[in-house]
Amino acid sequence: MKRATFFVPLLTFxxxxxxxxxxxxxxxxxxxxxxxPTGWTHVENCKKDSSFVVSGRYxxxxxxxxxxxxxxxxxxxxxxxKVYTLSFYNRTVITASGKGSRIWCYWKDAEDNxxxxxxxxxxxxxxxxxxxxxxxxxxxxxxxxxxxxAFYLEVRTNTNSIAYWDNFVFEENVTxxxxxxKLTCVTVYPNPANDYININNIYDLQxxxxxxxxxxxxxxxxxxxxxSVSIPVSGLRNGMYIIRIQASGKLITRxxxxxxx
Numbered sequence: 001m002k003r004a005t006f007f008v009p010l011l012t013f014x015x016x017x018x019x020x021x022x023x024x025x026x027x028x029x030x031x032x033x034x035x036x037p038t039g040w041t042h043v044e045n046c047k048k049d050s051s052f053v054v055s056g057r058y059x060x061x062x063x064x065x066x067x068x069x070x071x072x073x074x075x076x077x078x079x080x081x082k083v084y085t086l087s088f089y090n091r092t093v094i095t096a097s098g099k100g101s102r103i104w105c106y107w108k109d110a111e112d113n114x115x116x117x118x119x120x121x122x123x124x125x126x127x128x129x130x131x132x133x134x135x136x137x138x139x140x141x142x143x144x145x146x147x148x149x150a151f152y153l154e155v156r157t158n159t160n161s162i163a164y165w166d167n168f169v170f171e172e173n174v175t176x177x178x179x180x181x182k183l184t185c186v187t188v189y190p191n192p193a194n195d196y197i198n199i200n201n202i203y204d205l206q207x208x209x210x211x212x213x214x215x216x217x218x219x220x221x222x223x224x225x226x227x228s229v230s231i232p233v234s235g236l237r238n239g240m241y242i243i244r245i246q247a248s249g250k251l252i253t254r255x256x257x258x259x260x261x
Contacts, residue, residue, distance in 0.1 A: 022076045023153065026168040027056045042154065045070040052164045054089045054135055055207070055220045059166040064098060064159040073154030075108065076170055078144045083173040084151070087139035089217075091164040092130045098160030100129035103138075107148040114152070117145045129158065134216040135166075141173070186252055188243060192259035193233050199245065200228045207246040212239070233258050 024039030031037050034048045037060060049061035064070050078084065092100045105124040107115040120142045130136070144151070153170060157163040187200045199208070205226045210219040210233070218236060223229065233241075236258045245252040 020171060022170045022172070023168040024074060027054075027166060028058045028060045029056050031058070040072060040074050042071055042073040044072065045157070046072050049164065052091060052135075054166040054209075054217060055222050056166075059164050062101070062155070062157040062163040062165060064101075064157045064161040064163075067159065069156040069158050071104070071154055071156050072165065073152060076151045076153060078107075078148050078151045079172070080144050080146045080148050083141060083143050084170060085139060085141045085173055086153070086168075086170050087137065088155075088168040089135050089137055089166045090130050090132070090155075091135045092132055092157075093162040094131055094160070095162070096160040099158040100131040100161050101155060101157040101163035102126060102129045104154045104156045106152045106154075107145055108150040108152055109147045110149040112150075115145060115147055117148075119143070120145075130163070135164075136215065186245065186247075186254070188254045188256055192257040194258075194260060195232065195234045196230050197233050197243070197256055198228070198230050199243070202227055202229070202245065202247045204248040205229065205245070209244040210236075211242045211244060213242065 025037055028037050028048070030039070031048050035046060036043055037046060037048070040046070045063040045065065046060045047063075049059050050057060052061075053059045060072065062070055062072060086103075086105070090101060094100050103124065103126065107117055107120070109115055123140050123142060130138070151170065153168070155163075155165060185201055189198055189200075191197075205223040207222050208220070208229070208231065209217050210231070211217050218241070219231065219233075221231075238259055240255060240257050243254050243256060245254070
């Protein structure tokens, strides 16, 4: 398929989404105690864990209650009418009669009352549970209703289930402009790769995941605006992988093959 090119005098711009994460302690790196992550105001059965993480040092190991769900939440100020994206990583282990885990979020008014919003209620409080034994990325985009003053972010883990949570993001979708000269073509090489894979021509790199074709994350790291990086892949098994790059408000994916010499 041919790509149409338009010429505009002086500068060409591309609209992108760049915003600030509003979740406090979104990656569970700060803890008041081993069972109380900093910034999370409603905490039940959440423990510091380093055995399963997406990035950083820790995640939340969340155990279902003995006779009901265990909840984990915090309240975030919002602006009515603005569009927000919620995303996070979840991994759930189900035992016996457990159902798994899920989100259970609300909009709140200025008096801290929960709001009913037909356009988002089913999205924010779904009937479907998470039941995946490897890290999965979950993401939804919603618009704050006219009466909203806050968003109550809550996740729940059911009885007889264990969940791991990491890398929460709740951010306003802010439209901005990036000059065309900064929108360079991302290159991933060598391909096939043996010891390292290099990624060049990135603008404002924030995060990289390497996933198997089945969607399992096998390597992950945060970054602070680099333009090029080199990632070790010698420990990966031979085969095809997906590399997912978050940079300059965009999500870029590439495929590469890991192959021994």
